[in-house]
Amino acid sequence: MKLPSLKRRTFLQVGAGTGAAAATAPHLLHAMENDLGGKDIGPVTAVERRAVPTNCHVCNIQDGAIAYLENDRVVKLEGNPEHVSTRGRLCAKGNSGMWYSYDPDRILYPLKRVGARGEGKWKRITWDEALTELAGKLDAALKEDPNTIMLKYGRNRTGGSIDRFMKTLGSATVVNHTSVCESSKKVGMEPTWGPDIETPDFANAKYVLNFGSNVLEASYFHNPLSQRVTEGRIDNQMKIVTFDVRLSNTAGFSDEWIPVFPATDGAVALAIGHVILREDLQDSDFINNWTNVTVAELKAHYQQYTPEWASKISGVPVETIERIAREFATTKPATLFTYRGPAKHLYGSYNEKACMMLPIMTGNVEKKGGYCLPRGMGWPQPMPEPGKPAKDSYLSHPPDYPLAAHKVSHLVPFWIAEGKQKINVYFTYQDNPVYTNPGSMAVWGKLFKDEKLIPYLVSMSPFMGEETALADLILPDCPYLERWEPESMPNSLWPWLGIRQPVHKSLGESRENRVMLRDIIHKLDPDGARGMKQFWNFKDGEDYMRHHFDNVPGLKEAGGLNFLKQHGVWPIYGSLNPKTGKVSDKTGREIQAEYGLFQKELSAADMAGATVEKDGTITKGGKAIGVQRGGKNCVGFPTGNRLINVRVDQWAEYGFNPMPTFKRIPWHETMKDDELILSTFKLNVHKQSRTAAVKWLAEIAHSNPAWMNPETAARLGVKTGDLVRIDSPVGHLVTKAYVTEGIHPKVVSIPTGFGHWEYGRLATLKHKSAKGDASHGQDDPDLANVWWDDKGVHPNNIIPVVADPIGGSQGWYDTVVKVTKAGPDDRYGDSEGNWEKHVEAFKETMRYAYTGDLHRKMHPEMASWAGPESVKHPAGGGH
Template sequence: MDMPKVTRRTFLKVSAAAGGAAAAAPRLLQAMENELGGRDYSPVTMAQRQAIPYTCHVCNIQDGAIAFVENGRIVKLEGNPEHVSTRGRLCAKGNAGMWYTYNPDRVLYPLKRVGARGEGKWKRITWEEALTEVAQRLDAALKEDPNTIMLKWGRDRTGGALIRFMHTLGSDNTMNHTSVCESSKKVGMEPTWGPDIETPDFSKTKYVLNFGSNVLEAAYFHNPLSQRVTEGRIDNHMKIVTFDVRLSNTAGYSDEWIPVFPGTDGAVALAIGHVILRDDLQDSEFINTWTNVTVEELKEHYKSFTPEWAEKISGVPAATIERLAHEFATTKPATVFTYRGPAKHLYGSYNEKACMMLPILTGNVEKAGGYCLPRGMGWPQPNPKPPKPAKHAYANHHYHPLFPLASHGVSHLTPFDIFEGRTKVNVYFTYMDNPVYTNPGAQAVWGRLFKDEKLIPFFVSISTVIGEETAYADIILPDCMFLERWEPESMPNSLWPWLGIRQPIIAPLGETRETRVILRDIIHKLDPDGSRGMKQYWNFKDGEDYMRQHFDNIPGLKDVGGLDFLKKKGVWPIYGKLDPRTGKVVDKTGREIKAEYELYKKELSDSDMMGATIEPNGLIVKNGKAIGIRRNGKNYVGFPTPNRLLNVRVDEWAKYGFNPMPTFKRIPWHETMKDDELVLTTYKFNVHVQSRTASVKWLAEIVHNNPMWINPETAKKIGVKTGDLVRVESKVGYLVTKAYVTEGIHPKAVAIATGCGHWEYGRLATLKLNEKPQFGGTEDPDLKNVWWDDKGVHPNIIIPAIADPIGGSQAWYDTVVRVTKAGPNDKYGDVFGDFQKHLEAYREGLRFTYKGDLHRKMHPEMAHWPGPEQSQDQGHHS
């Protein structure tokens, strides 16, 4: 459609009342309103800009989006209206995403360290020089032991390329970031129903119990889920009850905010379950048919979890628990949501399991408006594939011998394994990671590790910017930003599965190369003629060629054009069109596209059953694998667990002396807190994510500092008011920051946001605005147009590294602190962490592992367990 000509007369008509304008200038209104998404015009020339679909990667939600290009430059980002999950919307972070590409402090060519580690002295080198040195170091490490090559990533959206690279080298020594993210949530869920995430059907529900999730701004999938929360509120008059230490934006949006003592969500959930079972409000048929326990077993197990018991632990009144239990159980449909709040504690997996039980008890599973399984799609890996490594590393991202149930690893404990000699490293790779800033202990632990050239002899950073970790690197290989590279995507962030791509919107700036190409070039440097058997696994011309090997032969997608379809649309399948009036995806008749429910009740076909056997317990087995379960005379696919049931009782936990049934364990050091001690919690702003947003001015201008939230009652006791300096001291260190006095936090807790307080990451993040650009960056006149002089104070240095002995999660929200008025020698921004005290705290945490001396004390109900010395199974490896 041609852009309509705008005259003074048509402008005046459009400026009139909406009804009159629609009648007078329909073509103009259609251009302005009905085609939101997919078209954009230069405000100067009125020329239509080039629109290219992609998948966002500012955070891990992977929203579908469209980039607009004018004269070779990205000028605007917005949501992709054909994406069924995010439906044409981007959050603030996504809209600001182009400023990652145009960050004036990007590293645009390879760098080599020339000063001491962390000194900040670099020289420019060529790619040939960089690849040659990296290959030489790898070659030497391979001769000693491939597992002395370690790669740790923060976000891996490469679609398998990082693991392929390490397996090509024969190394099993890979580390993810999940233990500082949500591993205990995952481990709390996986053995019960298979996947490691859920998809609450907020748009169709009538009641939500939200435990510690800030879903409207900071939780996983906040863009797609927050849209559905809004729909549920409007369409169904949905009620939301939020249990949280802090009055988050989600808690503020809720009908009820119930401040709960940190780490006690699980106790409240168990007490709600107690009332449901005591008063026969449960869905007995669902429990007896689809779980591995009976209603009678649950009633007996839940007897001791009374509302009065939970009130003493959590502070939530027993009468409130009674009322909420009846409301939740009698309102259909209803659902539950959690994220880091319950999980990031010692025994966070127990908390997650207790919360997850509520929709199971009430039968609100896989129903419209209920607690649904995630819907995702996969893609094939290019052939041939490298074999798995010949031997396991001591600890990798699927396994740690002291945490055999932590299937997503315990990566935040890696420095201590290296310090104490259990893991040896010759070459260390980092990718999209910054543990010197984002992990517990921060620079006191991780900075100490990377500075030690005996422990980390050679350090390679594949990075776009010099952050707190990359500052210690020996070689920096400049990666592309997400708007310059190819990557496959599929996220279970809605009830409609999809495949998507990230594709280059513009050519990579400077000498940067996309991740796959960097890894390929390293392998080709190691094995130029293929004689070492490595090169065969990296047989692709460029990133697009690699993507074709992923996508061009997927059934259904192949029929519509494979990668070429995705390049044009950004996502597959296209379920329908966005209705701009409702914001929902609709079919050709204008009706909303319906999701599919009760996936576990899909019946197996005759061909599925051919050659299958049915065991006495109903399990249907074919070719040695469980494919379904017989229930009530029908052959269903069941849940994606080994026994095809919901495992309320997790027998594998019992093997290591952990309670296999839903339970709660209080944080021991919370029980012995003194009157002047508080619990430190952390949180995220909706415009920041991990450390990567610090260089984006649009976002930094919105939020750039992070005062400590403290309750008025507590603040009065120590004599502080908003803006006063306070000293926050834990057993491993201290910091000095400003107080923000608010009733929006529990009286026994304080909260400090992450995302602020950088000492690296470029001129904007550090407010060193008068320095010159380096490493290929450009002078940005807008960079000095900064009105703020406070970059905040980062809290992680005073948080010890403690892991949930079941799920492996970092216990972010368990740290006991003492808050006092700042002394005469305290200055805003002072931080200190004592490494020896961090080491002591780490060792204390290990006492709760299944081999630790405090394990039996915490689990007297498991006294019959023989103990680790008799256990034959010392862990599993995925």
């Protein structure tokens, strides 16, 4: 029998049925077929759901989102089609964000520890009791030294309230998580061209060099940038070449995946530069006009970095290096992207600098399809603002790492243990170093269990993570769908401002962070006599947001915060074209980005009172404000001299090479034949420690076997699924093997985000009984539907600390390990780290700091450097 031909519309009409469902069919069809976003219909009730725009915060990309609610409960999250960056799309993590609000083990009330730290015994207390106790601890600490009050945060998207809080207390001891994230990438870029990130114009590029970034899956800005990568491939026939130790999703999408020996990305990049300069393929005009070196200087410097030299170190064939150099230099426009691959090493800042030199020397900077400066927007802070603390903090600005502008937080436990700085009260916010940092429980767990070193630990968290489980006091923060926050991420070529706003009422007695901090200050200074309360005179989170947004030029005229509450983002550049998936203006044409930002001309007002120096530098008030080129007064780059600094003179002050260079990891040179390098990576549905308790994501990925090459597996007599033991200098773990061609033969690689021992019943698979803890958990019958029995193995316990002496980054991918077939006493899930061995690793990495005894050995080319004694330290930052 021949079936009738059914189009989608016909099928929907036939399936609508009779009665109420049939009556609503036309409305449903209109919503589903003609609207790109902003409307949604309940499939059971046929009622239009309430839509509230916001910005995601499952990870740090801040995608534009819309929450759909029925009866004040979020039932779905989608992308916001008015958001110029993410254009109506959310990734799997963003789509599942409501499960942060509805986590059955979410902390809903203030809790006080009543047993030993980590014993899991809590007493529910009132907010007044919690604030009174905390105020007493803070008051005592303030009388001794404000810097004994410490706050360490992970993701801080509060728009300034964290810093305002600590400045109000007079403490400079604010530490972030950036040294385990991307600090050496930032420090490699900032002195070179100003910003700490780039925005490659993938959509218009013809050629992309990708060093160690998994941009399609887990890298910074992966949703907005992966869209543009796809467009570049489809619309532009863009070629992508990826250098990586692992066949990531991005490497698999690339035209070429080139396995490279870990930490040698910089050597390959320098050799590519050597070929470009040797064959005169560089953009000489751009180099001579917009950098602080000449082509002649660059050619002389790069002579040493031959393809033969790089091939011996990296394993990449000479002919491959030479071919790619020619392709990249002669295919215009071209761009480059990096992330943790080059940067998370002992000398990661050098690697990042070497990579970013390639678009610089070929002139592919701020051009359509090129390597572009980030576009961001700012907002004012509420006035008055507290002043800076009276004294600097050792932990915030360690004197051995003066160039590490984003701190060296992963060394903090060792410095506290050494007595470098006393801590009386420790705050943690959106952070979990007991799980996420090198050494994990063996280092940070030991620190927090020592009540002499950390007398009072306060966690501002909605979740019982590994660090929160060791706290003395837990103040229940709100997940992102319940709080106000300002937002602007440079994740597209069009700048934007956005908000997170509460899409539903806060559950239990949780309070959003800025309100919580206000309440602490008001408890300390109820009548304002201490001068603190004046900085926290706002009614609620929305009132605070009005201080940010109601006076931003342009936004003010559009309606300020009220506009953002309605749209979630400003400005609205156009509408999403359903045929192209791109944003179009009122004429139907795709919106075009602005390029050449460094060539913008200074206004007459800018030039009033300015002086043009002989070299073209335009100065005003003692500062460079631009450069004169071709008779035009250009703004230049956002650096101190308004040029791209190929030569970073500040690095030379501390005995580091100011020019692009490469330093091999010393212990990689002495590896034995049976040793491997351990690397870690992220899957697209997980993010550090915060997603294992999200039921949709945990069901997709819940185990993390160790990737190893068939060559390695054959030597060990191992096949996929077999247990292996991985021994590092500081500990060991036992996990399962995954044998694949998609990994370098000298590497074993483990996904992170697995193997929790806290974070609730789902993350730990302690779900057989779905009944929650009355003090904070909730009943959730859906936990009975968990069918998997493998939570994975966490690798961080066995990874020792390494600190880039320039950028401060943790060397996540530097650990040399020995892998063997598991023995009779090895059990799946074993993970042990040794504190004493971690201390040895800490002492070893300090030897590479500019004050350490190995610094000169690693930099023989800087023989004329006078040594650390010649360096003038900033006030408060001395030894």
